[in-house]
Amino acid sequence: MARETDLLILGGGTGGYVAAIRAAQKGMKVVIVEKDKLGGTCLHRGCIPSKALLRSAEVHDTMKKSAEFGIENEGGFKVNFSKIQERKQAIVDQLHQGVQALCKKNKITILHGTGAVLGPSIFSPVSGAIAVTFDDPEVEEEIIVPKKVIIATGSTPHTLPALPLDEEMILSSNGMLELEQLPESIAIVGGGVIGVEWASLLNSLGVSVTLIEFLDRLVVNESKSISKELKKSFEKRGITVKLNSEVVSAEKSKKQVHLKIKDQDDVVVEKVMVAIGRKPNVNKIGLQNTSIKYDNKGIQVNEFYQTAEGHIYAIGDCIDTLQLAHVAMKEGEIAVSHMLNEAVEPINYVNVPRATYTNPEIASVGYTKETLPENRKVKMGTFNFNGNGKALITGGDLGFVEVIRDEETDDLLGVSIIGPHATDLISEASTSIYLDATPLELGEAIHPHPTLSEAIQEAALDTYKMAIHK
Structure with a gap:
């Protein structure tokens, strides 16, 4: 017997469960089909566990510099990686319980199984019925016939033919999160967000790190000046950075991997x-x-995440947009609003904030110098954190803020930050762009002193050559 519902969501990751909650709030009867755990990659194998590890690395970095703050630690300290992993898992478990509770509160049905979309059949004259199979062989396959479908099946780590994953010696980010002890040395192939975050945290915890990138700079989606600053910071910390480097093979022995470059x-x-x-x-x-x-x-999909089958939508990592949790969340909300015929504005992906949790942190929103449309006349404003009181107080005076202003329209086109708490600071810039504020309005708004946010204020004013402390 087929079961009917208003909306079925294939995948209970960040985009899927957020879409489910929004739909339930709007009065829809919702079913999620999830083969693993609610929360998906972000909660269990990505954003949350990796940032928990990065926080432990940050604490270790602070302790190593404690003498600079007048706090002497003659007895020394050591990294207990097992406890770091336990703390990470406790955070994941708590958030997982929270997601489960939210779905229960909103009366969302969760089916723990694998779903597949059916074509026109005896169950439905159009595509979209979902066949759900369960791990337990004693549980029969179930057919769900929804009025609407959202596909939110996410993504999996990619690799190269020269680097077959075994999750023991050659690992993806999934395997890295399951490490029971830290290696003495590691090569990280890929200098994008995931690669540089792991390079930063492993170096902080005492691992010898070699970072290998095929392109000519790290974090290529950020401005060249930020890529250069990150490389300089990494090399100062002892991370070996190899750019323009291609791995052609990997030979495993009992305890080592030989990478041919x-x-x-x-x-x-x-x-x-x-x-x-x-x-x-x-x-x-x-x-x-x-x-x-x-x-x-x-x-x-179209701008409202409809596929060629108008009643079937797709969001998150399984479509060709930014693979970010907060993007998947918003795409899910927009898809639900659209299927309910509500007025909704498409996402401007240029103005989605981007965050990298290295030490120093990186964040940006809007255009960078390299991505600006041609013939756009702009003024750049910058401010270094070594001129910011709060940065000096906290010991995080590396890095800078860049602000881009359109000379003709006075629009705020982009903000890039590398420095302390950049990933928190970027929200002010993101909100300013969303509200169509000018750099002058951003700069003239009173900012509390001393705070790191004053660096954004000064950089915004610098686009008019009006910065006070520069």
Whole structure:
């Protein structure tokens, strides 16, 4: 017997469960099909656990500098990685319980199984019925017939033919989170957000890190000046950074991995992490039974996340947009609003805030100098954290803020930050762009003193050559 519902969401990750809650709040009867745990990659294998580890690394960095603050620690201290992992897992478990409670509160039905989209059948004259199979062989397959569907199946780590993952010596980010002890040395292949975050935290915890990037700079989605500053900071900390470097093979012995680098010396390490991005989960979910268009970049959708089958939507990492948790959340909310015929504005992806939790942190919103449209006349404003009182007080005086102003329209086009608490500070800039504030309005708003936010104020004013402390 087929079960009917208003909305079925295939995948209970960040985008899926947020869409489910929003739909339930609007009065829809909602079913989530999730084969693993609610919260998905972000909660269990991405954003949350990695940031918990980064926080432990940050505490270790602070302790190593305690003498600078007049706090002497003659007895010394050591890293207990098991306890770091226990703390990480406790945070994940608490948040997981919270997501489960939210779904229960909103009367969302959770089916723990694997879902596949069916084509037209005896259950429905159009594509969109979902066949749900369960791990328990004694539980029969169930057919759900929803009025609307949201596909939110997420993504999985990508790798290279030269670096086959075994999650023991050659690991993805998934395998890294399951480490029971820290290696003495590691090579991280990929200098994007995931790679540089892991390089930062492992170096802080005492691991010898070699960071290998195929392109000519790290974090290529940020401005070149920020890439340069991050590289300089990493090398000062003892991280070996290899740019324009291609890994051609990996040979494993009992305790080491020999990486062959094109036209360079071999790199020999205890473990290798592959951090070259993630691929959308679009196979084995029944899309071939529909007219939905998809490829290795993901499912094709319109600006409201409708697929070629108008009653089926797709959001998050399984479509070709920014692979960020907060993006998936917003896409889910927009998809629900659209299917309910509510007025909704599409996302301007340029103005989505981006965050990298290295030490120093990186965050940006809007354009960078490198991504500006052609023929745009702009003024740049900058301010260094070594001129900011709060940064000096906290010992985090590395880095700077960049602000871009449109000369003709006076619009705030972009803000980039590398420095202390950049990932928190960027929200002011993001809100300013959303509210169409000018850099002058951002700069003339009173900022409390002493705070790190004054660096944004000064950089905004610097686009008019009006900065006070520069």
